[in-house]
Amino acid sequence: MGKAATALLFFAAFALLVPPAAAQPARIADGANRQVVVPAKVERVYAAGPPASMLVFAIAPDKLIGWTRAFRPNEAAFVAPKYGALPELGRLTGRGNTANVEVLLAARTDLVVDAGSVAETYVSLADRVQQQTGIPYLLLDGRLDAVPGSLRLLGKALGDEKRGDLLADYFESSLKDIRARIARIPQAERPRVYYGRGPAGMQTGLAGSINVEVLEYLGARNVAAESKGGLAQVSLEQVLAWNPEVILTSDPNFYATVWKDARWQNVAAVRAKRVHLSPHLPFGWFDFPPGANRLLGMHWAGKLLYPKAFPEDLRPRVVEFHRHFYHQEPTAAQLEALLGEPGVLPK
Amino acid sequence: MNASGSRGAAAYLGATLALAILAALAFAVGRFPVAVGDLLGAFGAKLFGLAYPLPENVETVIFKVRGPRVLAALLVGAALAAAGTAYQGMFRNPLVSPDLLGVATGAALGAVLGIFLSRDVWTIQAFAFAGGLAAVGLVYWIGSSVPRHDPLLALVLTGIVIGTLLGSGIALLKYLADPYNQLPAITYWLLGSLASINPSDLVAVALLVLAGLAPMLLLRWRMNLLALPDDEARALGVDTKRLRLVVIVAATLMTAAAVAVSGIIGWIGLIVPHAARLLVGPDFGRLLPLAMLLGAAFLLAVDTLCRTIAAIEVPPGVLTAMLGTPFFLWLFAASRKGW
Numbered sequence: 001m002g003k004a005a006t007a008l009l010f011f012a013a014f015a016l017l018v019p020p021a022a023a024q025p026a027r028i029a030d031g032a033n034r035q036v037v038v039p040a041k042v043e044r045v046y047a048a049g050p051p052a053s054m055l056v057f058a059i060a061p062d063k064l065i066g067w068t069r070a071f072r073p074n075e076a077a078f079v080a081p082k083y084g085a086l087p088e089l090g091r092l093t094g095r096g097n098t099a100n101v102e103v104l105l106a107a108r109t110d111l112v113v114d115a116g117s118v119a120e121t122y123v124s125l126a127d128r129v130q131q132q133t134g135i136p137y138l139l140l141d142g143r144l145d146a147v148p149g150s151l152r153l154l155g156k157a158l159g160d161e162k163r164g165d166l167l168a169d170y171f172e173s174s175l176k177d178i179r180a181r182i183a184r185i186p187q188a189e190r191p192r193v194y195y196g197r198g199p200a201g202m203q204t205g206l207a208g209s210i211n212v213e214v215l216e217y218l219g220a221r222n223v224a225a226e227s228k229g230g231l232a233q234v235s236l237e238q239v240l241a242w243n244p245e246v247i248l249t250s251d252p253n254f255y256a257t258v259w260k261d262a263r264w265q266n267v268a269a270v271r272a273k274r275v276h277l278s279p280h281l282p283f284g285w286f287d288f289p290p291g292a293n294r295l296l297g298m299h300w301a302g303k304l305l306y307p308k309a310f311p312e313d314l315r316p317r318v319v320e321f322h323r324h325f326y327h328q329e330p331t332a333a334q335l336e337a338l339l340g341e342p343g344v345l346p347k
Numbered sequence: 348m349n350a351s352g353s354r355g356a357a358a359y360l361g362a363t364l365a366l367a368i369l370a371a372l373a374f375a376v377g378r379f380p381v382a383v384g385d386l387l388g389a390f391g392a393k394l395f396g397l398a399y400p401l402p403e404n405v406e407t408v409i410f411k412v413r414g415p416r417v418l419a420a421l422l423v424g425a426a427l428a429a430a431g432t433a434y435q436g437m438f439r440n441p442l443v444s445p446d447l448l449g450v451a452t453g454a455a456l457g458a459v460l461g462i463f464l465s466r467d468v469w470t471i472q473a474f475a476f477a478g479g480l481a482a483v484g485l486v487y488w489i490g491s492s493v494p495r496h497d498p499l500l501a502l503v504l505t506g507i508v509i510g511t512l513l514g515s516g517i518a519l520l521k522y523l524a525d526p527y528n529q530l531p532a533i534t535y536w537l538l539g540s541l542a543s544i545n546p547s548d549l550v551a552v553a554l555l556v557l558a559g560l561a562p563m564l565l566l567r568w569r570m571n572l573l574a575l576p577d578d579e580a581r582a583l584g585v586d587t588k589r590l591r592l593v594v595i596v597a598a599t600l601m602t603a604a605a606v607a608v609s610g611i612i613g614w615i616g617l618i619v620p621h622a623a624r625l626l627v628g629p630d631f632g633r634l635l636p637l638a639m640l641l642g643a644a645f646l647l648a649v650d651t652l653c654r655t656i657a658a659i660e661v662p663p664g665v666l667t668a669m670l671g672t673p674f675f676l677w678l679f680a681a682s683r684k685g686w
Binding site (some may be wrong): 050091153197198199200202203206224226229231232233234235236237238240243250252253256257260262263265266284287288289290295322 | 377378379380403404407408411412413416462464467468471524526527528531532535538540541543545549654657658659660662
């Protein structure tokens with residue numbers, strides 16, 4: 001056998017021994033059933049909006065190249081300093097377009113991820129950006145029920161299936177637990193709820209609106225659910241006619257007014273002191289951004305609406321969620337700031 | 348009395364009657380069911396101290412929610428129509444609206460800034476009012492310091508340019524606002540609504556509108572002279588520059604106060620003065636009160652529909668144009684009176 005042949009054989013054997021480390025790009029069906037070819041090694045990910053940022057951050061924080069909006073100091077305190085200091089890159093597609101497509105290219109992005117609606121509009125926007133930049137674009141379904149699936153899918157795309165599955169299992173079991181508790185509550189024991197948005201609390205989410213998905217998931221009786229749609233402005237007279245038993249809000253201005261304004265004092269919720277303000281750090285708990293963050297909102301609202309079915313202390317829940325999704329447990333002071341803010345929980 | 352005089356009297360009578368009927372109707376309808384007996388009882392109790400047991404919340408609805416809103420619609424409608432009438436006369440141009448010098452756009456920028464900074468409702472209204480005054484102040488200051496130009500033209504052009512600048516400021520803030528939280532609030536403000544009027548807003552607006560209205564009524568005769576070319580008016584002994592400033596200040600005060608609580612409500616300030624002019628002619632003293640009556644009645648009708656036809660509110664801007672356009676076209680076609 002000649003030297004050359006020996007060498008060739010040696011190489012061939014070596015090639016067989018070496019596992020296929022530099023794997024092939026994978027073809028993944030995303031949340032809108034688009035076939036996306038994801039490179040084998042994804043290192044730099046741009047998330048198109050806060051819900052997507054959260055999912056990418058939860059699975060592979062070091063791959064996230066920036067936030068759509070830079071963290072404010074009070075928000076940054078909830079994540080490790082190096083993540084809190086990630087740059088602001090702007091949003092892409094529909095939900096307020098502030099990023100330049102060139103930013104994606106300049107940042108040497110391997111993958112774009114967006115989470116939220118998978119309606120036709122967003123599918124076509126994803127296709128356009130992908131075509132224009134040549135960067136694969138994953139569109140994930142952002143509905144609460146779809147979050148576990150989105151986490152698994154993203155874990156696969158980011159090369160960390162284990163982490164994706166772990167988070168998905170956690171999220172799924174939490175949802176299951178919540179559903180099981182809700183199922184046992186008779187309709188008559190479910191209070192009628194008004195969700196007030198805006199500085200005067202005069203905007204609300206109608207049936208099917210993403211803003212009240214948490215309420216619908218909790219099987220609550222949203223007073224505004226008689227009509228379908230998104231956000232809508234309503235009159236105070238209408239709210240008085242609905243006479244909700246519980247009012248939830250995420251607006252501190254509205255929360256402060258509701259106790260002072262004479263016109264609200266006869267509303268059942270105000271009389272029963274059942275008006276509550278949702279925590280908002282580092283991401284809001286109730287409806288914005290409409291991402292995985294709302295899991296905490298479900299535990300919180302569940303406790304307010306059905307105290308008997310959700311008797312447990314929220315603190316361990318918050319700690320667990322933060323550990324999973326933000327990679328850092330809140331300090332005692334931070335927990336106090338989140339849950340001890342006036343109005344968050346009944347006294 | 349001549350023919351046009353009797354026709355003017357008929358117009359006044361008709362407008363007042365329509366206003367009275369509308370106001371009674373507006374008090375009687377709403378999303379919160381109030382029986383007519385309870386309504387009369389509540390008024391009887393309030394006005395004459397009669398004892399009348401009211402169902403829960405009815406008193407709040409009538410006197411703190413619906414009542415202020417009815418009065419606010421009257422007030423805002425009248426203020427916008429009055430400001431529009433004054434501007435159209437002064438600028439000798441039928442296409443002029445109260446926003447010509449940027450009062451509504453300035454107010455909008457102020458309100459949007461307040462929402463962007465997550466302030467409370469009172470601060471947002473104060474920002475809006477201040478923004479409206481500041482915008483017109485700026486326009487007047489620049490417009491009147493441009494030398495060697497027709498003063499009216501200088502004002503109009505400055506108003507357009509500054510208005511555009513303020514508009515881009517609004518656009519910038521909308522762009523930077525949180526799309527899930529602040530952007531919807533901004534959009535609703537810009538659409539205009541009387542949904543969040545409360546009794547204390549009403550008192551402040553009423554005082555400011557009256558403060559703007561007083562000089563207009565006192566100067567109604569001279570207002571007619573502003574329609575003449577400047578040199579002719581001056582020959583008649585009118586200090587046009589000073590008179591113009593007074594009118595601008597008065598109209599701005601009224602409009603800024605109205606817009607601060609209602610948001611942007613278009614159409615009224617532009618079209619209602621025309622409707623009034625078709626009915627009684629161009630004399631300011633006769634025109635102003637009728638325009639105010641019509642503006643008040645019209646916005647009241649629109650707002651009553653806005654708050655009753657669905658569980659959710661309809662933005663008044665949508666209905667003002669939908670109802671106003673056919674009415675105006677009919678009036679336009681039916682009238683033989685000159686402009």
